[in-house]
Amino acid sequence: MKFLSSLLLSGALLTSAAPVATAQKAASSPYQTRFAVDGPVILGLGAVSGFGLYRVQQKHGLTTAEAAALNKNDIPKFDRFSAGRYSDRAQLVGDLTCYGSLVVAPGLLALDPAVRGKYGQVLALYVETMLVTDALFTTSVGNITRYRPYLYGTEGGNKRTSKIATNSFFAGHTAHTATATFFAAKVFHDFNPDSPAQPFVWGAAAVVPAVVAYSRIEAGKHFLSDNIVGYAVGATAGIVIPQLHKSARRTGYSFTPIQGLNVNGYSYGGLLMTKQL
Template sequence: MSFAMKSLLSLCLSGVLLLGAGPAATAQRATASPYHTRFAVDGPIILGLGAINATGLYLVQQKSGLSEAESAALDRNDIPKFDRFAAGRYSDRAQLVSDITCYGSLVVAPGLLALNPGVRGKYGQVLGLYVETMAITAALFTMTVGTVYRYRPFLYGPEGGTKRTSKISTNSFFAGHTGHTATATFFAAKVFHDFNPDSPAQPFVWGAAALVPAVVAYSRMEAGKHFLSDNIVGYAIGATAGIVVPQLHKSARRTGYSFTPIQGLNVNGHSYGGLLLAKQL
């Protein structure tokens, strides 16, 4: 797959999200946000996740790399068979592709949401949700990488130079580039979906959201940075965070569920109290 093709795929999300900026989306400018957020709740959550990230980064810095002798002693036969095909791969070009696609998606995916009329009026809220969502993925990533030693695929080949003895050579699990890209693209697709539930662009938006992190995952394997299993875990974590966090913030008006405190007297004169769960049909 050429560099131009991969770059084109990374722009797919851009094009399909812009489809929502047509007449159908224009009619939704006055639509209320489907989400309910509270600074008193979400603010401390973000700060707590930031503290977890800092702890994870500290643990990463405390890791040690392999010596040249230890690196030379690695045996690809010790790798599970479904991951073994990636052992020994190395490509600076593929790493560049993965970097550009990943870091670009972190800015482009949420940025494009501001171009959608349905989202624009609530963009501050959406941006806050995006920060919280990315913080969850980052916290899971840094804590995992900081505590798990798994050697990168390129160590099982002759290339890598000084990277072979660097502490980053033990950071194979899980794939952070893939995880963060999936978080960004699936978050954008989920928000677009919630603000534009009747948009004909829905299949294309979700398709692009799934494709871009897959390109990153492929590039990371070609670069010798991650095995297939590392990418599968990263993809799953990122996609889950990107969808679940906005869903958990859906307002009762949009989900159809509401909780109401109730109290009173029954026919026998006894008092009662509790919560009434209602579902809008």
């Protein structure tokens, strides 16, 4: 909970900027979104996610005998330490932290006056970013069979023969949490590039999904490598998708009149052409 408190502290710091400055920022957005482009992208990502879920439903779980025959020595050494772990308490902690972050992280952005005037745009961008992660996640678990760590122990009850016991790669809770927190940090950064709260915001964004990853290992739901991939996917989506929508990337060429004297004392004039990269 102290990590969520850190995130809430970061949210409180969002409101600490000078009123005049934030009022000016609220009138503009660093992002450019278009319904004609982003609408179809969102629908397409939703379709990919839906097909991934369909593939998950077509998978089959292990029989009791097959689960009993699993050998932890078949697991790569760097993942082997978590084989056989199981904890309902750790699963609950991970669930609460993950699902809470999906609401809290974008919700804190509403506290920032610089974001509030463009919050509808930010929410649409959040949905698109989250769907990128979800499409990658459902496609992965729908087509890759990797047994969860708890299958290499004796606990889990009816879960041991469930089809979801084959969905270890990659860690969805970690990926979605990282998407939410890094998205919030990226948006805050772009709206408030000079804010002294930046270290708190980015620090909270990094810590919260790490807590979820740890809880998923302790719960026996995912191996370390599953969480590393999930963290990387989520953090990348949370940062890259907003960056691709930055308005500065779409301004193209600009021309500025210039004049002056060269080193020989001759005057010159013309146009300076620049290109936003």
